[in-house]
Amino acid sequence: MDTYDILIVGAGPIGIACGLAAQKAGLSYVIAEKGCLTNSLYNYPLYMTFFSTSERLEVGGIPFVSISAKPMRPEALEYYRRVTISNHLNVRLFEPVEDIKRTGDDYTITTDKTTYKARHVIIATGFYDIPNMLNIPGEHLAKVNHYYKDPHFYAAQKVVVIGANNSSVDAALETYRKGADVTMVIREEGIGKRVKYWVKPDIENRIKEGSIKAYFHSHVKAVRENEVDILTPEGMVTIQNDFVLALTGYQPNFNFLEKVGITLSRDAKKYPTYNPDTMETNMPDVYLAGVVCGGMDTHVWFIENSRDHADKIITHIAGKMRE
Incomplete structure:
Protein backbone atom coordinates (compact mmCIF):
# COMPACT_ATOMS: atom_id res chain seq x y z
CA MET A 1 0.00 0.00 0.00
CA ASP A 2 1.34 3.44 -0.94
CA THR A 3 1.72 5.92 1.90
CA TYR A 4 0.55 9.44 1.11
CA ASP A 5 2.17 12.44 2.70
CA ILE A 6 -1.32 13.77 3.50
CA LEU A 7 -4.88 12.52 3.57
CA ILE A 8 -7.47 15.31 3.58
CA VAL A 9 -10.95 14.57 4.94
CA GLY A 10 -13.52 16.74 3.16
CA ALA A 11 -13.67 18.22 -0.34
CA GLY A 12 -15.26 21.53 0.52
CA PRO A 13 -13.59 24.84 -0.34
CA ILE A 14 -11.04 24.49 2.49
CA GLY A 15 -10.30 20.86 1.67
CA ILE A 16 -9.75 21.91 -1.93
CA ALA A 17 -7.45 24.73 -0.75
CA CYS A 18 -5.42 22.18 1.24
CA GLY A 19 -5.14 19.95 -1.82
CA LEU A 20 -3.95 22.85 -3.97
CA ALA A 21 -1.36 23.85 -1.37
CA ALA A 22 -0.11 20.26 -1.01
CA GLN A 23 0.14 19.91 -4.78
CA LYS A 24 2.08 23.16 -5.05
CA ALA A 25 4.49 21.99 -2.33
CA GLY A 26 5.12 18.73 -4.16
CA LEU A 27 3.53 16.56 -1.46
CA TYR A 47 -30.85 30.75 -4.73
CA MET A 48 -28.53 31.57 -1.83
CA THR A 49 -26.34 34.65 -2.23
CA PHE A 50 -23.04 34.66 -0.34
CA PHE A 51 -22.32 37.41 2.14
CA SER A 52 -18.72 37.55 0.86
CA THR A 53 -17.48 38.87 -2.45
CA SER A 54 -16.13 36.42 -5.01
CA GLU A 55 -12.48 37.36 -4.47
CA ARG A 56 -12.77 36.49 -0.79
CA LEU A 57 -14.01 33.02 -1.71
CA GLU A 58 -11.03 32.28 -3.94
CA VAL A 59 -8.69 29.41 -3.10
CA GLY A 60 -5.15 28.76 -4.29
CA GLY A 61 -4.91 32.25 -5.78
CA ILE A 62 -7.21 31.20 -8.64
CA PRO A 63 -9.55 34.06 -9.69
CA PHE A 64 -13.27 33.65 -9.03
CA VAL A 65 -15.26 35.73 -11.53
CA SER A 66 -18.97 36.21 -10.80
CA ILE A 67 -21.70 38.26 -12.43
CA SER A 68 -22.31 40.31 -9.28
CA ALA A 69 -19.88 41.22 -6.53
CA LYS A 70 -21.53 38.67 -4.25
CA PRO A 71 -21.84 35.33 -6.04
CA MET A 72 -24.73 32.89 -5.80
CA ARG A 73 -24.62 29.21 -4.99
CA PRO A 74 -24.51 28.00 -8.65
CA GLU A 75 -21.53 30.26 -9.37
CA ALA A 76 -19.66 28.93 -6.34
CA LEU A 77 -20.32 25.33 -7.35
CA GLU A 78 -19.08 26.10 -10.85
CA TYR A 79 -15.93 27.79 -9.52
CA TYR A 80 -14.87 25.07 -7.08
CA ARG A 81 -15.65 22.33 -9.61
CA ARG A 82 -13.53 23.99 -12.29
CA VAL A 83 -10.69 24.59 -9.82
CA THR A 84 -10.75 20.92 -8.83
CA ILE A 85 -10.93 19.50 -12.34
CA SER A 86 -8.54 21.90 -14.06
CA ASN A 87 -5.89 21.31 -11.40
CA HIS A 88 -6.41 17.53 -11.49
CA LEU A 89 -6.84 17.29 -7.73
CA ASN A 90 -6.76 13.74 -6.37
CA VAL A 91 -10.31 13.58 -4.99
CA ARG A 92 -12.29 10.46 -4.06
CA LEU A 93 -15.99 11.37 -3.91
CA PHE A 94 -18.83 9.51 -2.17
CA GLU A 95 -16.24 7.81 0.04
CA PRO A 96 -16.88 8.59 3.73
CA VAL A 97 -14.00 8.19 6.17
CA GLU A 98 -15.00 5.74 8.89
CA ASP A 99 -11.89 5.55 11.05
CA ILE A 130 -25.63 17.53 11.70
CA PRO A 131 -28.58 19.84 12.49
CA ASN A 132 -29.21 21.15 15.99
CA MET A 133 -32.28 19.22 17.06
CA LEU A 134 -35.29 20.75 18.82
CA ASN A 135 -35.96 17.62 20.89
CA ILE A 136 -39.71 18.19 20.91
CA PRO A 137 -42.69 15.90 20.24
CA GLY A 138 -43.35 15.55 16.52
CA GLU A 139 -39.87 16.50 15.32
CA HIS A 140 -39.64 13.10 13.61
CA LEU A 141 -42.62 13.83 11.35
CA ALA A 142 -41.94 14.03 7.60
CA LYS A 143 -43.31 17.59 7.54
CA VAL A 144 -40.37 18.82 9.67
CA ASN A 145 -37.23 19.71 7.69
CA HIS A 146 -33.88 20.89 9.04
CA TYR A 147 -32.68 21.86 5.57
CA TYR A 148 -34.27 24.24 3.09
CA LYS A 149 -33.75 23.97 -0.65
CA ASP A 150 -36.42 25.40 -2.95
CA PRO A 151 -39.36 27.73 -2.12
CA HIS A 152 -41.65 26.39 -4.85
CA PHE A 153 -42.26 23.22 -2.82
CA TYR A 154 -44.04 25.30 -0.14
CA ALA A 155 -46.37 27.27 -2.44
CA ALA A 156 -49.88 27.73 -0.95
CA GLN A 157 -48.86 25.93 2.24
CA LYS A 158 -48.88 27.02 5.89
CA VAL A 159 -45.21 27.10 6.84
CA VAL A 160 -43.58 27.64 10.23
CA VAL A 161 -39.96 28.81 10.06
CA ILE A 162 -37.97 28.44 13.28
CA GLY A 163 -35.02 30.79 13.74
CA ALA A 164 -34.01 34.35 12.93
CA ASN A 165 -30.64 34.13 11.19
CA ASN A 166 -29.73 34.07 7.51
CA SER A 167 -31.09 30.64 6.56
CA SER A 168 -34.37 31.22 8.39
CA VAL A 169 -34.87 34.72 6.99
CA ASP A 170 -34.11 33.60 3.43
CA ALA A 171 -36.56 30.71 3.75
CA ALA A 172 -39.28 32.92 5.21
CA LEU A 173 -38.98 35.57 2.50
CA GLU A 174 -38.65 33.15 -0.42
CA THR A 175 -41.53 30.89 0.59
CA TYR A 176 -43.72 33.93 1.33
CA ARG A 177 -43.04 35.23 -2.18
CA LYS A 178 -44.05 31.86 -3.64
CA GLY A 179 -47.44 32.11 -1.93
CA ALA A 180 -46.85 30.39 1.39
CA ASP A 181 -48.57 31.52 4.59
CA VAL A 182 -45.44 32.03 6.72
CA THR A 183 -45.11 32.19 10.51
CA MET A 184 -41.70 32.72 12.11
CA VAL A 185 -40.94 31.49 15.63
CA ILE A 186 -37.99 33.35 17.15
CA ARG A 187 -36.58 32.83 20.62
CA GLU A 188 -34.87 36.23 20.70
CA GLU A 189 -36.41 39.72 20.70
CA GLY A 190 -35.76 40.37 17.02
CA ILE A 191 -34.13 39.34 13.75
CA GLY A 192 -30.52 38.17 14.13
CA LYS A 193 -27.78 40.78 13.99
CA ARG A 194 -25.74 38.71 11.51
CA VAL A 195 -28.50 38.64 8.88
CA LYS A 196 -27.27 40.01 5.55
CA TYR A 197 -27.60 43.79 5.60
CA TRP A 198 -29.56 43.97 2.34
CA VAL A 199 -32.06 41.35 3.55
CA LYS A 200 -32.66 42.51 7.14
CA PRO A 201 -34.87 45.53 6.25
CA ASP A 202 -36.93 43.35 3.92
CA ILE A 203 -37.86 40.77 6.57
CA GLU A 204 -38.45 43.42 9.22
CA ASN A 205 -40.79 45.32 6.92
CA HIS A 217 -39.38 35.32 22.68
CA SER A 218 -41.17 32.14 21.64
CA HIS A 219 -40.53 28.42 21.17
CA VAL A 220 -42.19 25.62 19.24
CA LYS A 221 -43.20 23.07 21.87
CA ALA A 222 -44.86 20.35 19.77
CA VAL A 223 -45.60 19.46 16.16
CA ARG A 224 -48.54 17.41 14.92
CA GLU A 225 -49.71 16.45 11.44
CA ASN A 226 -51.84 19.57 11.00
CA GLU A 227 -50.87 21.82 13.92
CA VAL A 228 -47.99 23.38 15.82
CA ASP A 229 -47.94 24.47 19.46
CA ILE A 230 -46.00 27.68 20.13
CA LEU A 231 -45.15 28.92 23.61
CA THR A 232 -45.29 32.72 23.51
CA PRO A 233 -44.94 35.34 26.29
CA GLU A 234 -48.76 35.51 26.29
CA GLY A 235 -49.15 31.74 26.64
CA MET A 236 -49.53 28.70 24.40
CA VAL A 237 -50.76 29.28 20.84
CA THR A 238 -51.83 26.50 18.47
CA ILE A 239 -51.86 27.24 14.73
CA GLN A 240 -52.73 25.27 11.63
CA ASN A 241 -49.63 24.05 9.81
CA ASP A 242 -48.48 22.01 6.81
CA PHE A 243 -44.67 22.21 7.08
CA VAL A 244 -42.03 23.19 9.63
CA LEU A 245 -38.58 24.48 8.61
CA ALA A 246 -36.47 24.05 11.73
CA LEU A 247 -33.46 26.07 10.61
CA THR A 248 -31.84 26.22 14.03
CA ARG A 266 -15.63 20.43 28.41
CA ASP A 267 -18.04 23.36 28.04
CA ALA A 268 -20.98 23.63 25.66
CA LYS A 269 -18.82 25.18 22.94
CA LYS A 270 -16.84 21.93 22.42
CA TYR A 271 -13.80 23.74 21.04
CA PRO A 272 -11.34 21.24 19.53
CA THR A 273 -7.72 21.44 20.68
CA TYR A 274 -5.26 22.77 18.09
CA ASN A 275 -2.29 25.11 17.74
CA PRO A 276 -3.52 28.26 15.94
CA ASP A 277 -0.06 28.84 14.43
CA THR A 278 0.15 25.43 12.78
CA MET A 279 -3.44 24.05 13.07
CA GLU A 280 -2.01 20.79 14.49
CA THR A 281 -4.25 19.13 17.07
CA ASN A 282 -3.32 17.27 20.25
CA MET A 283 -2.98 14.23 17.99
CA PRO A 284 0.46 14.44 16.36
CA ASP A 285 0.35 15.04 12.60
CA VAL A 286 -3.44 15.52 12.61
CA TYR A 287 -4.61 19.00 11.62
CA LEU A 288 -7.90 20.90 11.52
CA ALA A 289 -8.89 23.36 8.80
CA GLY A 290 -11.94 25.54 8.26
CA VAL A 291 -15.21 25.83 10.13
CA VAL A 292 -14.64 22.63 12.13
CA CYS A 293 -12.11 24.58 14.22
CA GLY A 294 -14.85 26.63 15.88
CA GLY A 295 -16.76 23.90 17.70
CA MET A 296 -20.31 25.08 18.31
CA ASP A 297 -19.31 28.64 17.37
CA THR A 298 -20.02 27.92 13.72
CA HIS A 299 -20.27 31.63 12.88
CA VAL A 300 -16.58 32.31 13.69
CA TRP A 301 -14.89 30.64 10.73
CA PHE A 302 -15.89 31.08 7.08
CA ILE A 303 -14.24 30.39 3.72
CA GLU A 304 -12.70 33.85 3.58
CA ASN A 305 -10.99 33.78 6.99
CA SER A 306 -10.01 30.10 7.08
CA ARG A 307 -8.64 29.52 3.59
CA ASP A 308 -5.19 30.52 4.93
CA HIS A 309 -5.34 27.43 7.16
Whole structure:
Protein backbone atom coordinates (compact mmCIF):
# COMPACT_ATOMS: atom_id res chain seq x y z
CA MET A 1 0.00 0.00 0.00
CA ASP A 2 1.34 3.44 -0.94
CA THR A 3 1.72 5.92 1.90
CA TYR A 4 0.55 9.44 1.11
CA ASP A 5 2.17 12.44 2.70
CA ILE A 6 -1.32 13.77 3.50
CA LEU A 7 -4.88 12.52 3.57
CA ILE A 8 -7.47 15.31 3.58
CA VAL A 9 -10.95 14.57 4.94
CA GLY A 10 -13.52 16.74 3.16
CA ALA A 11 -13.67 18.22 -0.34
CA GLY A 12 -15.26 21.53 0.52
CA PRO A 13 -13.59 24.84 -0.34
CA ILE A 14 -11.04 24.49 2.49
CA GLY A 15 -10.30 20.86 1.67
CA ILE A 16 -9.75 21.91 -1.93
CA ALA A 17 -7.45 24.73 -0.75
CA CYS A 18 -5.42 22.18 1.24
CA GLY A 19 -5.14 19.95 -1.82
CA LEU A 20 -3.95 22.85 -3.97
CA ALA A 21 -1.36 23.85 -1.37
CA ALA A 22 -0.11 20.26 -1.01
CA GLN A 23 0.14 19.91 -4.78
CA LYS A 24 2.08 23.16 -5.05
CA ALA A 25 4.49 21.99 -2.33
CA GLY A 26 5.12 18.73 -4.16
CA LEU A 27 3.53 16.56 -1.46
CA SER A 28 1.52 13.46 -2.26
CA TYR A 29 -2.07 13.63 -1.07
CA VAL A 30 -5.58 12.29 -1.49
CA ILE A 31 -8.88 13.97 -0.59
CA ALA A 32 -11.69 11.74 0.69
CA GLU A 33 -15.21 13.22 0.58
CA LYS A 34 -18.32 11.47 1.87
CA GLY A 35 -20.64 13.15 -0.64
CA CYS A 36 -20.36 15.13 -3.84
CA LEU A 37 -17.74 17.80 -4.45
CA THR A 38 -18.34 20.75 -2.07
CA ASN A 39 -21.15 18.72 -0.55
CA SER A 40 -22.20 21.39 1.95
CA LEU A 41 -22.45 24.11 -0.71
CA TYR A 42 -24.46 21.75 -2.89
CA ASN A 43 -27.00 21.40 -0.07
CA TYR A 44 -27.37 25.15 0.42
CA PRO A 45 -30.65 26.76 -0.75
CA LEU A 46 -30.83 26.96 -4.55
CA TYR A 47 -30.85 30.75 -4.73
CA MET A 48 -28.53 31.57 -1.83
CA THR A 49 -26.34 34.65 -2.23
CA PHE A 50 -23.04 34.66 -0.34
CA PHE A 51 -22.32 37.41 2.14
CA SER A 52 -18.72 37.55 0.86
CA THR A 53 -17.48 38.87 -2.45
CA SER A 54 -16.13 36.42 -5.01
CA GLU A 55 -12.48 37.36 -4.47
CA ARG A 56 -12.77 36.49 -0.79
CA LEU A 57 -14.01 33.02 -1.71
CA GLU A 58 -11.03 32.28 -3.94
CA VAL A 59 -8.69 29.41 -3.10
CA GLY A 60 -5.15 28.76 -4.29
CA GLY A 61 -4.91 32.25 -5.78
CA ILE A 62 -7.21 31.20 -8.64
CA PRO A 63 -9.55 34.06 -9.69
CA PHE A 64 -13.27 33.65 -9.03
CA VAL A 65 -15.26 35.73 -11.53
CA SER A 66 -18.97 36.21 -10.80
CA ILE A 67 -21.70 38.26 -12.43
CA SER A 68 -22.31 40.31 -9.28
CA ALA A 69 -19.88 41.22 -6.53
CA LYS A 70 -21.53 38.67 -4.25
CA PRO A 71 -21.84 35.33 -6.04
CA MET A 72 -24.73 32.89 -5.80
CA ARG A 73 -24.62 29.21 -4.99
CA PRO A 74 -24.51 28.00 -8.65
CA GLU A 75 -21.53 30.26 -9.37
CA ALA A 76 -19.66 28.93 -6.34
CA LEU A 77 -20.32 25.33 -7.35
CA GLU A 78 -19.08 26.10 -10.85
CA TYR A 79 -15.93 27.79 -9.52
CA TYR A 80 -14.87 25.07 -7.08
CA ARG A 81 -15.65 22.33 -9.61
CA ARG A 82 -13.53 23.99 -12.29
CA VAL A 83 -10.69 24.59 -9.82
CA THR A 84 -10.75 20.92 -8.83
CA ILE A 85 -10.93 19.50 -12.34
CA SER A 86 -8.54 21.90 -14.06
CA ASN A 87 -5.89 21.31 -11.40
CA HIS A 88 -6.41 17.53 -11.49
CA LEU A 89 -6.84 17.29 -7.73
CA ASN A 90 -6.76 13.74 -6.37
CA VAL A 91 -10.31 13.58 -4.99
CA ARG A 92 -12.29 10.46 -4.06
CA LEU A 93 -15.99 11.37 -3.91
CA PHE A 94 -18.83 9.51 -2.17
CA GLU A 95 -16.24 7.81 0.04
CA PRO A 96 -16.88 8.59 3.73
CA VAL A 97 -14.00 8.19 6.17
CA GLU A 98 -15.00 5.74 8.89
CA ASP A 99 -11.89 5.55 11.05
CA ILE A 100 -8.43 7.05 11.54
CA LYS A 101 -5.89 5.15 13.62
CA ARG A 102 -2.26 5.73 14.49
CA THR A 103 -0.06 2.86 13.24
CA GLY A 104 3.57 3.48 14.14
CA ASP A 105 4.66 6.77 12.65
CA ASP A 106 1.77 6.89 10.17
CA TYR A 107 -2.02 6.81 10.13
CA THR A 108 -4.31 4.16 8.69
CA ILE A 109 -7.48 5.71 7.29
CA THR A 110 -10.44 3.45 6.60
CA THR A 111 -13.25 4.51 4.28
CA ASP A 112 -16.32 2.59 3.19
CA LYS A 113 -14.43 1.58 0.04
CA THR A 114 -10.77 1.03 0.93
CA THR A 115 -7.90 1.74 3.32
CA TYR A 116 -5.21 4.40 2.98
CA LYS A 117 -1.96 5.09 4.77
CA ALA A 118 -0.78 8.66 5.32
CA ARG A 119 1.89 10.43 7.33
CA HIS A 120 -0.41 13.35 8.07
CA VAL A 121 -4.18 13.90 8.20
CA ILE A 122 -6.09 17.15 7.65
CA ILE A 123 -9.72 17.22 8.81
CA ALA A 124 -11.72 19.84 6.88
CA THR A 125 -15.22 18.48 7.36
CA GLY A 126 -17.14 21.71 7.99
CA PHE A 127 -20.27 21.71 10.15
CA TYR A 128 -23.34 21.43 7.91
CA ASP A 129 -24.08 17.72 8.23
CA ILE A 130 -25.63 17.53 11.70
CA PRO A 131 -28.58 19.84 12.49
CA ASN A 132 -29.21 21.15 15.99
CA MET A 133 -32.28 19.22 17.06
CA LEU A 134 -35.29 20.75 18.82
CA ASN A 135 -35.96 17.62 20.89
CA ILE A 136 -39.71 18.19 20.91
CA PRO A 137 -42.69 15.90 20.24
CA GLY A 138 -43.35 15.55 16.52
CA GLU A 139 -39.87 16.50 15.32
CA HIS A 140 -39.64 13.10 13.61
CA LEU A 141 -42.62 13.83 11.35
CA ALA A 142 -41.94 14.03 7.60
CA LYS A 143 -43.31 17.59 7.54
CA VAL A 144 -40.37 18.82 9.67
CA ASN A 145 -37.23 19.71 7.69
CA HIS A 146 -33.88 20.89 9.04
CA TYR A 147 -32.68 21.86 5.57
CA TYR A 148 -34.27 24.24 3.09
CA LYS A 149 -33.75 23.97 -0.65
CA ASP A 150 -36.42 25.40 -2.95
CA PRO A 151 -39.36 27.73 -2.12
CA HIS A 152 -41.65 26.39 -4.85
CA PHE A 153 -42.26 23.22 -2.82
CA TYR A 154 -44.04 25.30 -0.14
CA ALA A 155 -46.37 27.27 -2.44
CA ALA A 156 -49.88 27.73 -0.95
CA GLN A 157 -48.86 25.93 2.24
CA LYS A 158 -48.88 27.02 5.89
CA VAL A 159 -45.21 27.10 6.84
CA VAL A 160 -43.58 27.64 10.23
CA VAL A 161 -39.96 28.81 10.06
CA ILE A 162 -37.97 28.44 13.28
CA GLY A 163 -35.02 30.79 13.74
CA ALA A 164 -34.01 34.35 12.93
CA ASN A 165 -30.64 34.13 11.19
CA ASN A 166 -29.73 34.07 7.51
CA SER A 167 -31.09 30.64 6.56
CA SER A 168 -34.37 31.22 8.39
CA VAL A 169 -34.87 34.72 6.99
CA ASP A 170 -34.11 33.60 3.43
CA ALA A 171 -36.56 30.71 3.75
CA ALA A 172 -39.28 32.92 5.21
CA LEU A 173 -38.98 35.57 2.50
CA GLU A 174 -38.65 33.15 -0.42
CA THR A 175 -41.53 30.89 0.59
CA TYR A 176 -43.72 33.93 1.33
CA ARG A 177 -43.04 35.23 -2.18
CA LYS A 178 -44.05 31.86 -3.64
CA GLY A 179 -47.44 32.11 -1.93
CA ALA A 180 -46.85 30.39 1.39
CA ASP A 181 -48.57 31.52 4.59
CA VAL A 182 -45.44 32.03 6.72
CA THR A 183 -45.11 32.19 10.51
CA MET A 184 -41.70 32.72 12.11
CA VAL A 185 -40.94 31.49 15.63
CA ILE A 186 -37.99 33.35 17.15
CA ARG A 187 -36.58 32.83 20.62
CA GLU A 188 -34.87 36.23 20.70
CA GLU A 189 -36.41 39.72 20.70
CA GLY A 190 -35.76 40.37 17.02
CA ILE A 191 -34.13 39.34 13.75
CA GLY A 192 -30.52 38.17 14.13
CA LYS A 193 -27.78 40.78 13.99
CA ARG A 194 -25.74 38.71 11.51
CA VAL A 195 -28.50 38.64 8.88
CA LYS A 196 -27.27 40.01 5.55
CA TYR A 197 -27.60 43.79 5.60
CA TRP A 198 -29.56 43.97 2.34
CA VAL A 199 -32.06 41.35 3.55
CA LYS A 200 -32.66 42.51 7.14
CA PRO A 201 -34.87 45.53 6.25
CA ASP A 202 -36.93 43.35 3.92
CA ILE A 203 -37.86 40.77 6.57
CA GLU A 204 -38.45 43.42 9.22
CA ASN A 205 -40.79 45.32 6.92
CA ARG A 206 -42.70 42.17 5.97
CA ILE A 207 -43.20 41.39 9.66
CA LYS A 208 -44.19 44.97 10.45
CA GLU A 209 -46.84 45.05 7.74
CA GLY A 210 -48.17 41.63 8.76
CA SER A 211 -47.32 39.79 5.55
CA ILE A 212 -45.21 37.40 7.63
CA LYS A 213 -46.38 36.59 11.16
CA ALA A 214 -43.65 36.47 13.82
CA TYR A 215 -43.69 35.30 17.44
CA PHE A 216 -40.70 36.70 19.38
CA HIS A 217 -39.38 35.32 22.68
CA SER A 218 -41.17 32.14 21.64
CA HIS A 219 -40.53 28.42 21.17
CA VAL A 220 -42.19 25.62 19.24
CA LYS A 221 -43.20 23.07 21.87
CA ALA A 222 -44.86 20.35 19.77
CA VAL A 223 -45.60 19.46 16.16
CA ARG A 224 -48.54 17.41 14.92
CA GLU A 225 -49.71 16.45 11.44
CA ASN A 226 -51.84 19.57 11.00
CA GLU A 227 -50.87 21.82 13.92
CA VAL A 228 -47.99 23.38 15.82
CA ASP A 229 -47.94 24.47 19.46
CA ILE A 230 -46.00 27.68 20.13
CA LEU A 231 -45.15 28.92 23.61
CA THR A 232 -45.29 32.72 23.51
CA PRO A 233 -44.94 35.34 26.29
CA GLU A 234 -48.76 35.51 26.29
CA GLY A 235 -49.15 31.74 26.64
CA MET A 236 -49.53 28.70 24.40
CA VAL A 237 -50.76 29.28 20.84
CA THR A 238 -51.83 26.50 18.47
CA ILE A 239 -51.86 27.24 14.73
CA GLN A 240 -52.73 25.27 11.63
CA ASN A 241 -49.63 24.05 9.81
CA ASP A 242 -48.48 22.01 6.81
CA PHE A 243 -44.67 22.21 7.08
CA VAL A 244 -42.03 23.19 9.63
CA LEU A 245 -38.58 24.48 8.61
CA ALA A 246 -36.47 24.05 11.73
CA LEU A 247 -33.46 26.07 10.61
CA THR A 248 -31.84 26.22 14.03
CA GLY A 249 -28.23 25.78 12.97
CA TYR A 250 -25.80 22.92 12.53
CA GLN A 251 -22.75 21.47 14.25
CA PRO A 252 -19.54 19.60 13.40
CA ASN A 253 -19.35 15.84 13.79
CA PHE A 254 -17.95 15.86 17.33
CA ASN A 255 -18.21 12.07 17.63
CA PHE A 256 -15.84 11.71 14.68
CA LEU A 257 -13.33 14.17 16.16
CA GLU A 258 -13.36 12.37 19.50
CA LYS A 259 -13.04 8.99 17.80
CA VAL A 260 -9.87 10.25 16.11
CA GLY A 261 -8.58 11.30 19.53
CA ILE A 262 -8.97 15.07 19.32
CA THR A 263 -9.69 16.65 22.70
CA LEU A 264 -12.76 18.91 22.95
CA SER A 265 -13.35 21.56 25.59
CA ARG A 266 -15.63 20.43 28.41
CA ASP A 267 -18.04 23.36 28.04
CA ALA A 268 -20.98 23.63 25.66
CA LYS A 269 -18.82 25.18 22.94
CA LYS A 270 -16.84 21.93 22.42
CA TYR A 271 -13.80 23.74 21.04
CA PRO A 272 -11.34 21.24 19.53
CA THR A 273 -7.72 21.44 20.68
CA TYR A 274 -5.26 22.77 18.09
CA ASN A 275 -2.29 25.11 17.74
CA PRO A 276 -3.52 28.26 15.94
CA ASP A 277 -0.06 28.84 14.43
CA THR A 278 0.15 25.43 12.78
CA MET A 279 -3.44 24.05 13.07
CA GLU A 280 -2.01 20.79 14.49
CA THR A 281 -4.25 19.13 17.07
CA ASN A 282 -3.32 17.27 20.25
CA MET A 283 -2.98 14.23 17.99
CA PRO A 284 0.46 14.44 16.36
CA ASP A 285 0.35 15.04 12.60
CA VAL A 286 -3.44 15.52 12.61
CA TYR A 287 -4.61 19.00 11.62
CA LEU A 288 -7.90 20.90 11.52
CA ALA A 289 -8.89 23.36 8.80
CA GLY A 290 -11.94 25.54 8.26
CA VAL A 291 -15.21 25.83 10.13
CA VAL A 292 -14.64 22.63 12.13
CA CYS A 293 -12.11 24.58 14.22
CA GLY A 294 -14.85 26.63 15.88
CA GLY A 295 -16.76 23.90 17.70
CA MET A 296 -20.31 25.08 18.31
CA ASP A 297 -19.31 28.64 17.37
CA THR A 298 -20.02 27.92 13.72
CA HIS A 299 -20.27 31.63 12.88
CA VAL A 300 -16.58 32.31 13.69
CA TRP A 301 -14.89 30.64 10.73
CA PHE A 302 -15.89 31.08 7.08
CA ILE A 303 -14.24 30.39 3.72
CA GLU A 304 -12.70 33.85 3.58
CA ASN A 305 -10.99 33.78 6.99
CA SER A 306 -10.01 30.10 7.08
CA ARG A 307 -8.64 29.52 3.59
CA ASP A 308 -5.19 30.52 4.93
CA HIS A 309 -5.34 27.43 7.16
CA ALA A 310 -4.23 25.47 4.10
CA ASP A 311 -0.96 27.38 3.75
CA LYS A 312 -0.29 27.23 7.51
CA ILE A 313 -0.75 23.47 7.56
CA ILE A 314 1.21 22.65 4.42
CA THR A 315 4.07 24.95 5.45
CA HIS A 316 4.27 23.15 8.81
CA ILE A 317 4.11 19.68 7.25
CA ALA A 318 6.68 20.51 4.58
CA GLY A 319 9.00 21.92 7.25
CA LYS A 320 8.76 18.75 9.34
CA MET A 321 9.40 16.54 6.34
CA ARG A 322 12.59 18.45 5.52
CA GLU A 323 13.98 17.89 9.01
